[in-house]
Amino acid sequence: MSENQQITILIVDDELSIRKLLEFFLKKYFSVVTASNGKEAKNWLDDANYPDIVIADLNMPIMNGLDLTRYIRSERKFNDVPVIILSGSESDEVKLECSEAGTSDFITKPFRPEYLHTIIIEKLKDSGKL
């Protein structure tokens, strides 16, 4: 299934194994770019690149998922890019914090592949990218 290979997903996670799992699963459907923390992702974004959707871990060194989301929301050119936060936490406080930062959705780890794919498609449709 490669019907959406023109769609670029930016995956941001400091844990190599989780990054690999996400990349392996999602590259069946989309073009995938990976970064190991928020700063690396920000650098990629600042280098005239544009993702259709971002999937970021919440807790990362150097720049976490919340700060990356805030940066994306602060830049007009990325303002409509959906950001999905992945986290091992299920706390309502954390979810609220993510929502306030401007994330589009929140998924707990370990991610359920089919559910993640469904949410991505939904967010891409919501943002007019599909």
Place this chain on the structure above:
Amino acid sequence: MKIINNSDSNGAITDLAYLRNVSDGNKEFMDEMINLFIDQSDDHLSSVKEGIDENSFEKVARAVHKMKPVLGYVGIDPEKYYLLEIELKAKTEEDMEGIQSLYVKLIDVIKMANDELRTQLSDAG
């Protein structure tokens, strides 16, 4: 390397159903992820130990939190195998001695899990 056993036996610590699902049963990728888990397990345990040695509940909580999804992809239940208990104690900042005891048990779990996972790998073909 090839995975030689697709059935996760009863009583096993690990369960490759999740990895199989994510990878559509791609054996090469599953082997890669199993090897990665084994290779990184000492580093993950060391992060927890570092927190214990520094008497830092925050570091312990962060390290254990990071371990949860990693253990999850090879099917290790974080609740059954002490991870959630360690995380709860660390978040409530109590009982570092208890955390130390659970950490020792966790080391054994990871060792057994790695042994199990190695049996899933084969150099034959």
